[in-house]
Amino acid sequence: MQAHLAATDLACRRGERVLFRGVSLALGPGAACRIAGPNGIGKTSLIRILAGLLRPLAGTVERRGMVALLDDRHALDAQLPLGRALAFWARLDRADVGRQARRLGLAGLEDVPVRYLSTGQKKRAALARLAAQGAPVWLLDEPLNGLDAEGALLCEALVAEHCAEGGIAVVASHQVMAMPAPATLALADFALPGPAGSRQGETAA
Numbered sequence: 410m411q412a413h414l415a416a417t418d419l420a421c422r423r424g425e426r427v428l429f430r431g432v433s434l435a436l437g438p439g440a441a442c443r444i445a446g447p448n449g450i451g452k453t454s455l456i457r458i459l460a461g462l463l464r465p466l467a468g469t470v471e472r473r474g475m476v477a478l479l480d481d482r483h484a485l486d487a488q489l490p491l492g493r494a495l496a497f498w499a500r501l502d503r504a505d506v507g508r509q510a511r512r513l514g515l516a517g518l519e520d521v522p523v524r525y526l527s528t529g530q531k532k533r534a535a536l537a538r539l540a541a542q543g544a545p546v547w548l549l550d551e552p553l554n555g556l557d558a559e560g561a562l563l564c565e566a567l568v569a570e571h572c573a574e575g576g577i578a579v580v581a582s583h584q585v586m587a588m589p590a591p592a593t594l595a596l597a598d599f600a601l602p603g604p605a606g607s608r609q610g611e612t613a614a
């Protein structure tokens with residue numbers, strides 16, 4: 410089954426604000442797209458709509474293939490040593506997370522409780538799980554946050570390899586990131602006019 414992710418005419422409302430309207434994209438195997446825009450424009454909201462975690466105000470999303478979401482909720486048990494926290498996902502995903510963890514520079518940290526890891530180490534651990542998981546569709550929300558220069562290069566390499574193997578990557582980031590394809594969706598182009606971007610009389614979906 411070939412990976413596919415398409416969004417048609419999406420609109421998003423958060424609270425009383427309509428953030429954007431008319432967002433569409435269509436990504437097939439090997440495609441990548443960066444969602445760019447300033448703080449608060451709605452990048453995380455769009456990623457969550459694409460993931461199926463947030464209902465759009467309007468529009469539809471079609472997904473084919475397993476979807477993996479990477480955001481600042483790393484889904485690693487804070488009480489467990491890193492090795493055991495990753496082993497949980499290795500069992501669930503039937504994947505070699507250890508190999509990816511070593512690649513991401515986490516060797517030697519297996520016995521350190523997740524709660525003691527630095528921000529960048531936790532992000533690297535989440536990337537290791539993502540890379541091992543084998544999901545064809547990656548949704549990455551600010552993947553470079555917390556990473557040093559070497560970590561950022563590793564993250565870019567993972568995305569490039571994923572797409573070269575036929576995966577799809579959507580990356581929401583206000584930071585410039587090397588992407589395997591030059592496609593950028595500037596969310597500001599779809600933001601509602603006016604200071605609050607709101608429209609009267611609309612109801613939340």
Ligand SMILES: Nc1ncnc2c1ncn2[C@@H]1O[C@H](COP(=O)(O)OP(=O)(O)OP(=O)(O)O)[C@@H](O)[C@H]1O
Pocket residue numbers: 423424425428446447448449450451452453454455583
């Ligand atoms: N649950 C919510 N209820 C009401 N408003 C919300 C909710 N979640 C987010 N918002 C608002 O929606 C807007 C967009 O938030 P979002 O996190 O999608 O933006 P972003 O582009 O990812 O921002 P950043 O670059 O700072 O991460 C913000 O103004 C935020 O306050």
